[in-house]
Amino acid sequence: xxxxxxxxxxxxxxxxxxxxxxxxxxxxxxxxxxxxxxxxxxxxxxxxxxxxxxxxxxxxxxxxxxxxxxxxxxxxxxxxxxxxxxxxxxxxxxxxxxxxxxxxxxxxxxxxxxxxxxxxxxxxxxxxxxxxxxxxxxxxxxxxxxxxxxxxxxxxxxxxxxxxxxxxxxxxxxxxxxxxxxxxxxxxxxxxxxxxxxxxxxxxxxxxxxxxxxxxxxxxxxxxxxxxxxxxxxxxxxxxxxxxxxxxxxxxxxxxxxxxxxxxxxxxxxxxxxxxxxxxxxxxxxxxxxxxxxxxxxxxxxxxxxxxxxxxxxxxxxxxxxxxxxxxxxxxxxxxxxxxxxxxxxxxxxxx
Amino acid sequence: xxxxxxxxxxxxxxxxxxxxxxxxxxxxxxxxxxxxxxxxxxxxxxxxxxxxxxxxxxxxxxxxxxxxxxxxxxxxxxxxxxxxxxxxxxxxxxxxxxxxxxxxxxxxxxxxxxxxxxxxxxxxxxxxxxxxxxxxxxxxxxxxxxxxxxxxxxxxxxxxxxxxxxxxxxxxxxxxxxxxxxxxxxxxxxxxxxxxxxxxxxxxxxxxxxxxxxxxxxxxxxxxxxxxxxxxxxxxxxxxxxxxxxxxxxxxxxxxxxxxxxxxxxxxxxxxxxxxxxxxxxxxxxxxxxxxxxxxxxxxxxxxxxxxxxxxxxxxxxxxxxxxxxxxxxxxxxxxxxxxxxxxxxxxxxxxxxxxxxxxxxxxxxxxxxxxxxxxxxxxxxxxxxxxxxxxxxxxxxxxxxxxxxxxxxxxxxxxxxxxxxxxxxxxxxxxxxxxxxxxxxxxxxxxxxxx
Numbered sequence: 001x002x003x004x005x006x007x008x009x010x011x012x013x014x015x016x017x018x019x020x021x022x023x024x025x026x027x028x029x030x031x032x033x034x035x036x037x038x039x040x041x042x043x044x045x046x047x048x049x050x051x052x053x054x055x056x057x058x059x060x061x062x063x064x065x066x067x068x069x070x071x072x073x074x075x076x077x078x079x080x081x082x083x084x085x086x087x088x089x090x091x092x093x094x095x096x097x098x099x100x101x102x103x104x105x106x107x108x109x110x111x112x113x114x115x116x117x118x119x120x121x122x123x124x125x126x127x128x129x130x131x132x133x134x135x136x137x138x139x140x141x142x143x144x145x146x147x148x149x150x151x152x153x154x155x156x157x158x159x160x161x162x163x164x165x166x167x168x169x170x171x172x173x174x175x176x177x178x179x180x181x182x183x184x185x186x187x188x189x190x191x192x193x194x195x196x197x198x199x200x201x202x203x204x205x206x207x208x209x210x211x212x213x214x215x216x217x218x219x220x221x222x223x224x225x226x227x228x229x230x231x232x233x234x235x236x237x238x239x240x241x242x243x244x245x246x247x248x249x250x251x252x253x254x255x256x257x258x259x260x261x262x263x264x265x266x267x268x269x270x271x272x273x274x275x276x277x278x279x280x281x282x283x284x285x286x287x288x289x290x291x292x293x294x295x296x297x298x299x300x301x302x303x304x305x306x307x308x309x310x311x312x313x314x315x316x317x318x319x320x321x322x323x324x325x326x327x328x329x330x331x332x333x334x335x336x337x338x339x340x341x342x343x344x345x346x347x348x349x350x351x352x
Numbered sequence: 353x354x355x356x357x358x359x360x361x362x363x364x365x366x367x368x369x370x371x372x373x374x375x376x377x378x379x380x381x382x383x384x385x386x387x388x389x390x391x392x393x394x395x396x397x398x399x400x401x402x403x404x405x406x407x408x409x410x411x412x413x414x415x416x417x418x419x420x421x422x423x424x425x426x427x428x429x430x431x432x433x434x435x436x437x438x439x440x441x442x443x444x445x446x447x448x449x450x451x452x453x454x455x456x457x458x459x460x461x462x463x464x465x466x467x468x469x470x471x472x473x474x475x476x477x478x479x480x481x482x483x484x485x486x487x488x489x490x491x492x493x494x495x496x497x498x499x500x501x502x503x504x505x506x507x508x509x510x511x512x513x514x515x516x517x518x519x520x521x522x523x524x525x526x527x528x529x530x531x532x533x534x535x536x537x538x539x540x541x542x543x544x545x546x547x548x549x550x551x552x553x554x555x556x557x558x559x560x561x562x563x564x565x566x567x568x569x570x571x572x573x574x575x576x577x578x579x580x581x582x583x584x585x586x587x588x589x590x591x592x593x594x595x596x597x598x599x600x601x602x603x604x605x606x607x608x609x610x611x612x613x614x615x616x617x618x619x620x621x622x623x624x625x626x627x628x629x630x631x632x633x634x635x636x637x638x639x640x641x642x643x644x645x646x647x648x649x650x651x652x653x654x655x656x657x658x659x660x661x662x663x664x665x666x667x668x669x670x671x672x673x674x675x676x677x678x679x680x681x682x683x684x685x686x687x688x689x690x691x692x693x694x695x696x697x698x699x700x701x702x703x704x705x706x707x708x709x710x711x712x713x714x715x716x717x718x719x720x721x722x723x724x725x726x727x728x729x730x731x732x733x734x735x736x737x738x739x740x741x742x743x744x745x746x747x748x749x750x751x752x753x754x755x756x757x758x759x760x761x762x763x764x765x766x767x768x769x770x771x772x773x774x775x776x777x778x779x780x781x782x783x784x785x786x787x788x789x790x791x792x793x794x795x796x797x798x799x800x801x802x803x804x
Contacts, residue, residue: 005684235734342769
């Protein structure tokens, strides 16, 4: 009988989740959305996703090595950022610009703060915000989905040589050659905002219209979300709060004037709200942890999105809404400390 | 698992949050309590309870009879000690304890071949004992909380001034994975349990008693119901199976929906909480005027060949139990108590004490998978916040512990309300040793407070 015994402190059991496992499953949940994006936009979407993921992982690896630390890419979080960056860009976005956005998302959004767990903002959205400011025209240039030659050729803007402007004339000619009826080059949200034309909500839900690479199919996004929530790897309260508050708030405006305001159903399935609510607002690092805080955070994001969409200069506001929510997270956490078991009320304490 | 999905399960009482670790009770839940042979030598630490150590009444070379008092209580928060076997006192000296430090212990050489009948003790009519004298009678049995805390039972019977105890709660939750002592006791010794419960009620002046157990032990509920009278003041109630339901604060919430205020005892909300093993022992010992000399221990885990529920004399060395039951030699991870809150055993020569209800032997497989869990920075997932049964914020506390802000933790984040159930460490996907941090923080704060 061996004399040496193992000395440890309790608990001697451990739960099944680990950080890399959670992150890996988020990647799994994003796979259907990514595949659908490739199906819809073809080669360009595939190249966009690959570029973004490779650059994100490479950037994280590079910075870890530069600072003499063990590489953290094995925790899969850089892959998530890479996927998300690609999925929230237009499918024909020039690859060199996408690479830039991906680099910024990891470098500025994550590494500068100290890596996984320390970032204040969702890294993918930091990259998107950078792209929005730096490449204003390409980021609002939308491609119709399901073009019949999508698996044979790239969208012309995709292969823009590095540091050059995309050739929009070639793009226009290419779009016209597709001969798609009624295609205006605008997203359903832009059509809604500027022309008050509401497209079919069911088509939006299934994802057959112009959009960012991965924001189109609300259905597939929801499926991924259900999977993660079921595995307890996603806080279901956040998407419920975001979508619920957006639905209710836009519903109020719609009832007031259905002529100019979109229906609440349109609101929740259009643009990036679904992807944002399910995969980005729920980023654990940059969202609150307290039970009440989570609801406040979700409602803040949902209502900010609606306010920006209806009254701001932009037709889409999910990105800024989530970034603002991220910024408010420390404050929300601080103000919503849970009421502990057996708490003695402050007032009573003073009386004693 | 099936009962976790039934409607009745969700209608049963429970507390907020908590976790569901794998129960692992199947090793021993069906095994009736068995008596293990007497070891050749017993080691009896003079301090097996919270409070002052007992004072030895015997000297080296003295013969003792099974059941005879061999040490007396030193003051109120202390208990006597009784000889668990007939034999001769070999020595009174420092011996290793399960936790590590050497402690003053009586070493008893057991007479081989002795029938080991309990000759000591006289029959008394418990009903004739005045309730004011019950406390003394309980102290004389040497009883301590057998659920693990080992707090002298009679001290809990002294109701603080200004408090009225209306309900006695008997804790049969046994929420720790693997352990089944309380489960078997409730099934096999239900009559003694109920008798002990009635004595406890009388001692604290309570009008009713509720025996609470988790709904993974519904056979125990039936066994107890069978010995209860019609319209009995004692009742038995199943609550949802969830860790740490067996903590007295969680039990009070689940059974009578009362919250024990921060820093107070259950008496502050009219409750007296006792473990089922404690109540059963009272039911057995008081009518005979005997002392605690043995207890039921669940010896279990993948590292033992014949797991089961065994009655062993207090002071039985762990090595003896392991040799008897087929220790799988490679296992070196021994836990006294359950896997969530129990401590590892420092040496195989340490004895089973009064408060020890389980001996868990984990094997190397479990050890390595756990060791392989990589540490990550906190990712703010909030799993610990959703698990903490006290609704603390272990996430924030962990960050502060990292920066050694122990005083802020206590002042602003209720560190002292943490009872170290370990749920936060269990769920943490980043493998941050949260509860371990909190223990360090509390201990540093205690040292500081003592110094100033």
